[in-house]
Amino acid sequence: MTKLTGRTDRLEMPVNFPNPAVILETQELTRRFDKFTAVDALNISVTSGEVFGLLGPNGAGKSTVIKMLTTLLPPSAGRATIAGYDVTHQQGAVRRVIGYVPQALSADGSLTGYENLLIFAKLYDIPSKQRRERIRDVLAFMGLEEASDRLVRNYSGGMIRKLEIAQSILHRPQIMFLDEPTVGLDPVARSQVWNLMEELRADYGTTIFLTTHFLEEADSLCNRVAIMNRGKVIATGTPSDLKAALGKPNATLDDVFIQYTGDELASGVSYRDTAKTRRNARRLG
Numbered sequence: 546m547t548k549l550t551g552r553t554d555r556l557e558m559p560v561n562f563p564n565p566a567v568i569l570e571t572q573e574l575t576r577r578f579d580k581f582t583a584v585d586a587l588n589i590s591v592t593s594g595e596v597f598g599l600l601g602p603n604g605a606g607k608s609t610v611i612k613m614l615t616t617l618l619p620p621s622a623g624r625a626t627i628a629g630y631d632v633t634h635q636q637g638a639v640r641r642v643i644g645y646v647p648q649a650l651s652a653d654g655s656l657t658g659y660e661n662l663l664i665f666a667k668l669y670d671i672p673s674k675q676r677r678e679r680i681r682d683v684l685a686f687m688g689l690e691e692a693s694d695r696l697v698r699n700y701s702g703g704m705i706r707k708l709e710i711a712q713s714i715l716h717r718p719q720i721m722f723l724d725e726p727t728v729g730l731d732p733v734a735r736s737q738v739w740n741l742m743e744e745l746r747a748d749y750g751t752t753i754f755l756t757t758h759f760l761e762e763a764d765s766l767c768n769r770v771a772i773m774n775r776g777k778v779i780a781t782g783t784p785s786d787l788k789a790a791l792g793k794p795n796a797t798l799d800d801v802f803i804q805y806t807g808d809e810l811a812s813g814v815s816y817r818d819t820a821k822t823r824r825n826a827r828r829l830g
C-alpha cells in the first residue's frame with residue numbers, strides 16, 4: 546500500500562481540551578425538526594484511533610447525527626466537540642480536522658478523478674504548490690492512479706467510493722465521518738473500501754466514525770458500536786461485549802440489533818430487506 550506523504554497543517558491546540566484521547570464527545574446533543582425529535586439527547590464519546598459504528602434502522606437519526614458533527618446542521622440543544630472544537634461555535638476549526646463522505650454521491654461524473662480531487666484540494670485550501678503531489682499521493686493510496694484521467698461517470702461504484710474517500714482525506718483529517726460507506730458496492734469493492742479504512746486507521750491513527758446497515762461488517766471492523774433507535778442511543782459497547790450480554794451461545798450482532806430495536810421499521814419493512822435492497826442499489830445512473 547502506498548503511503549501518504551506531506552505534512553499535516555497543524556492547528557493550535559484548543560483551550561478546553563482536557564483529554565486528547567477523546568476526539569469526539571457529545572453532551573445531550575439534540576436535533577428537532579418542528580415538533581419531531583430526530584436526535585434525542587445523545588451522549589457518546591469516541592477515543593482517538595477508534596473505529597466507531599453508529600447502527601440503527603432507517604430513520605433512527607444516524608445521518609442527522611453525522612450532519613451535526615460535521616457542522617452541516619446546527620443542533621437544537623446540547624453540544625458536541627471534535628478534537629476539542631465546538632461544532633456550533635468553532636465550525637471552521639472542526640472542518641479542518643474532519644473528513645466527510647456523505648451518503649449521497651459527492652463526486653462529479655462529468656469530471657475526471659483528478660479534476661474532482663483538484664476541486665477538493667482548493668476547497669481545503671491546500672497550497673497550490675502542494676496540490677499535485679497531494680492528489681498523486683491519495684490516488685496512489687486508493688489504487689486509482691490508472692483511472693485518474695478518466696471521466697468519473699465511467700468508474701465502477703467501488704472506484705467512485707474510493708474517489709470520494711480520496712477527496713475526504715486530501716487534507717489529512719484526524720477523524721473521518723462516513724455515512725453508509727459500502728452501500729451499493731459488490732462484496733469485492735466493499736472489502737477493498739474496508740481495507741483502505743483499516744489502513745488509514747492503522748498507519749495514520751485516523752479515527753473512523755461511520756454508519757452502516759451491514760452488521761457483520763460492523764462486527765468485524767468496529768472497535769465499538771452504538772445502537773440507535775428513534776433518536777436515542779439504546780446500547781453502546783464492543784461488539785463482543787454486546788453479544789456476550791445477550792447470554793446466548795453464538796449470538797451475532799444481528800441478534801443484538803433485534804433485541805434492542807425489534808428489527809421492525811416504521812414502514813413495516815424488515816431491516817434485513819432494506820439492507821438487501823441497498824446492497825443491490827446502483828450508486829450512479
Ligand SMILES: Nc1ncnc2c1ncn2[C@@H]1O[C@H](COP(=O)(O)OP(=O)(O)OP(=O)(O)O)[C@@H](O)[C@H]1O
Pocket residue numbers: 578583601602603604605606607608609610
Ligand atoms: N430536514 C429534515 N426535515 C424533517 N425531518 C427530517 C429531516 N431530516 C431528517 N428528518 C427525519 O429525522 C429522522 C431521522 O432521519 P435520519 O436521516 O437521520 O435517519 P437515519 O437513521 O440516517 O436513516 P437511514 O438509515 O434511512 O439513512 C427521520 O424520521 C427523518 O424523516
